[in-house]
Amino acid sequence: MLAQAFLSALLLVGSGAHAHKGCGGQEVMRRNPGGRNIDSYAEYASELKRGREGRLDRRQATPTDEASGAESTDPSFECTGYSYAPWAALKANYPTIWETATILSTDTDAQTLFATINSSVAAKFPNIGPKGTNSGDFTGVTYDYGTDPDCWWTDHECTTPAADTGLAADITTVPEALTWGYGFDDGPNCSHNAFYDFLQDNGQKATMFYIGSNVADWPLQALRGYADGHQIAVHTWSHRYMTSFTNEEVFAELYYTRKLIKDILGVTPKYWRPPYGDVDNRVRFIAAALNLTNVVWTDDSEDWKEGVPADNVTAADVTANYQAVIDKAGNGTYTSSGPVVLTHELTNFTMSEAISQYAAIKAAFKYMVPIATAYNDTNPYEETNVTYPDFLTYTNQSSSSSSSSSSSSSASAGSAGLTASSGGSSAAASGSAAATTTSGASASTTSKAASSAGRIEAGVLGVAVGLGGAVAMLL
Numbered sequence: 001m002l003a004q005a006f007l008s009a010l011l012l013v014g015s016g017a018h019a020h021k022g023c024g025g026q027e028v029m030r031r032n033p034g035g036r037n038i039d040s041y042a043e044y045a046s047e048l049k050r051g052r053e054g055r056l057d058r059r060q061a062t063p064t065d066e067a068s069g070a071e072s073t074d075p076s077f078e079c080t081g082y083s084y085a086p087w088a089a090l091k092a093n094y095p096t097i098w099e100t101a102t103i104l105s106t107d108t109d110a111q112t113l114f115a116t117i118n119s120s121v122a123a124k125f126p127n128i129g130p131k132g133t134n135s136g137d138f139t140g141v142t143y144d145y146g147t148d149p150d151c152w153w154t155d156h157e158c159t160t161p162a163a164d165t166g167l168a169a170d171i172t173t174v175p176e177a178l179t180w181g182y183g184f185d186d187g188p189n190c191s192h193n194a195f196y197d198f199l200q201d202n203g204q205k206a207t208m209f210y211i212g213s214n215v216a217d218w219p220l221q222a223l224r225g226y227a228d229g230h231q232i233a234v235h236t237w238s239h240r241y242m243t244s245f246t247n248e249e250v251f252a253e254l255y256y257t258r259k260l261i262k263d264i265l266g267v268t269p270k271y272w273r274p275p276y277g278d279v280d281n282r283v284r285f286i287a288a289a290l291n292l293t294n295v296v297w298t299d300d301s302e303d304w305k306e307g308v309p310a311d312n313v314t315a316a317d318v319t320a321n322y323q324a325v326i327d328k329a330g331n332g333t334y335t336s337s338g339p340v341v342l343t344h345e346l347t348n349f350t351m352s353e354a355i356s357q358y359a360a361i362k363a364a365f366k367y368m369v370p371i372a373t374a375y376n377d378t379n380p381y382e383e384t385n386v387t388y389p390d391f392l393t394y395t396n397q398s399s400s401s402s403s404s405s406s407s408s409s410s411a412s413a414g415s416a417g418l419t420a421s422s423g424g425s426s427a428a429a430s431g432s433a434a435a436t437t438t439s440g441a442s443a444s445t446t447s448k449a450a451s452s453a454g455r456i457e458a459g460v461l462g463v464a465v466g467l468g469g470a471v472a473m474l475l
């Protein structure tokens with residue numbers, strides 16, 4: 001088993017850029033906005049609405065409705081590029097999509113903020129520099145893999161930086177019994193409407209870790225995620241290995257994704273997930289300086305490897321990975337905390353699999369909730385006038401006023417996501433169903449997972465050659 005893992009690891013490194021094909025954006029074709037112009041989310045939302053109505057009642061639908069009904073979940077239609085005016089107007093203020101982000105020479109705000117952060121990094125972590133290549137080849141990296149001084153996740157899945165770093169532990173679990181911390185990486189996927197329709201029909205929200213370049217490519221799809229009430233979080237600008245980057249690149253990958261989500265959706269996320277889990281104390285420090293809490297996972301569904309020849313992961317393997325987590329719900333593993341499972345909005349398979357596993361997860365677990373909800377963080381965005389449901393509210397166990405506004409938002413979710421209009425000068429769906437605006441909502445501090453239950457069982461397979469020679473790691 002280990003020998004086989006080692007062999008595959010070598011193959012992975014040998015195949016370089018192909019090592020992680022499938023998870024994320026590098027392989028996605030760069031798109032030049034073209035096609036039709038869409039100037040507001042309202043226009044897109046009414047298209048979706050017509051589509052759903054067309055599908056829901058075909059007998060009464062006019063031929064036009066039927067056509068748009070089909071179109072709204074036809075991948076080739078959904079993934080046809082379009083020009084969205086608010087993004088077109090902002091584009092010059094952003095790095096090139098799908099390339100490693102750096103700070104724009106004209107961006108004095110970013111330069112000023114970075115200068116402060118950079119001097120703190122140098123003072124605090126003088127010995128941590130970039131590691132390996134941005135596609136995750138750590139061959140030849142000189143590192144003490146045994147003691148793991150940088151708390152580098154990719155070495156031994158370290159998630160608890162030493163106390164003297166002052167860094168918070170990563171979130172790995174959710175602090176509620178029999179509760180599945182529900183989230184998806186790599187969106188917004190251009191063809192996610194069938195999946196998002198499913199979540200909406202089930203009144204289900206999740207934490208969506210969006211790639212900045214995907215938000216730029218598919219701003220209306222990102223707006224739908226927010227309007228549907230999902231917790232929007234950051235998954236970097238170009239989806240590469242974060243520990244490989246200079247301080248400036250780490251900063252820019254996070255800074256511009258956060259800023260783009262603000263510019264397009266109107267909110268600034270306070271949570272992020274490193275692609276491939278690749279984070280160390282230097283990266284954690286820069287993220288924390290941008291108020292971003294790091295969320296990794298306990299279990300990897302490996303859905304992102306399905307269909308990637310080098311990874312040799314079948315649909316049945318992914319189903320078995322889901323099942324293994326579901327089985328643990330029955331054996332006492334989750335009596336005081338719940339799993340966070342790595343799953344993706346990446347391909348038709350990953351989304352279809354999420355749909356087909358949903359009923360089984362619901363049956364085995366008491367709750368499935370977004371990460372912020374599990375931690376009672378009612379402010380998962382910088383904007384304090386936008387609040388998010390806490391655990392009792394989301395699970396309908398509380399009859400507080402915030403509960404009733406939440407359930408009305410969730411009750412109307414079937415249409416709210418479709419009728420949110422673009423308000424004011426902001427491109428965001430104003431007053432969208434994503435958030436309930438309550439006065440005096442207490443912003444509880446995000447408590448970090450202390451539990452070590454349910455550690456990573458499978459993950460990225462990589463190899464690193466340290467001073468002592470080749471070291472195989474099953475991550």
Ligand SMILES: *[C@@H]1O[C@H](CO)[C@@H](O)[C@H](O)[C@H]1NC(C)=O
Pocket residue numbers: 115118119122247248
């Ligand atoms: C940031 O800090 C690093 C390490 O101390 C240094 O090499 C780099 O020049 C600094 N970058 C800027 C833009 O000041």
Ligand SMILES: *[C@@H]1O[C@H](CO)[C@@H](O)[C@H](O)[C@H]1NC(C)=O
Pocket residue numbers: 289290291382
């Ligand atoms: C981080 O949060 C603090 C406290 O709310 C705020 O003052 C600061 O501006 C935030 N920093 C960034 C980079 O958004």
Ligand SMILES: *[C@@H]1O[C@H](CO)[C@@H](O)[C@H](O)[C@H]1NC(C)=O
Pocket residue numbers: 312
């Ligand atoms: C792929 O996985 C199958 C089943 O686990 C195994 O039998 C086969 O040897 C693997 N192929 C490669 C190329 O690793």
Ligand SMILES: *[C@@H]1O[C@H](CO)[C@@H](O)[C@H](O)[C@H]1NC(C)=O
Pocket residue numbers: 327328331332333
């Ligand atoms: C539950 O099952 C998992 C997977 O087989 C195992 O690792 C774990 O130790 C079991 N936990 C308990 C409490 O039995």
Ligand SMILES: *[C@@H]1O[C@H](CO)[C@@H](O)[C@H](O)[C@H]1NC(C)=O
Pocket residue numbers: 028075186188189190191192214345346347348349
């Ligand atoms: C979205 O999913 C489709 C399959 O439905 C896939 O072909 C496409 O590459 C994905 N797009 C993005 C941007 O991830």
Ligand SMILES: *[C@@H]1O[C@H](CO)[C@@H](O)[C@H](O)[C@H]1NC(C)=O
Pocket residue numbers: 073075191192194195348351352355
């Ligand atoms: C997967 O693709 C099929 C065929 O295009 C489509 O009908 C279905 O809605 C897709 N599923 C998801 C979850 O995108």
Ligand SMILES: *[C@@H]1O[C@H](CO)[C@@H](O)[C@H](O)[C@H]1NC(C)=O
Pocket residue numbers: 175374375376390391392447
């Ligand atoms: C969330 O709030 C509920 C109700 O007050 C409480 O039982 C639970 O412990 C809280 N969770 C966290 C992580 O603070």
Ligand SMILES: *[C@@H]1O[C@H](CO)[C@@H](O)[C@H](O)[C@H]1NC(C)=O
Pocket residue numbers: 202203204394395396407410411
């Ligand atoms: C809470 O109640 C709303 C409205 O009845 C429903 O749509 C939603 O699914 C419920 N949520 C949970 C977690 O049961």
Ligand SMILES: *[C@@H]1O[C@H](CO)[C@@H](O)[C@H](O)[C@H]1NC(C)=O
Pocket residue numbers: 383385386430431432435437
């Ligand atoms: C929150 O405040 C900002 C800035 O004042 C404003 O632009 C935005 O519309 C407000 N959002 C909500 C949901 O009230």
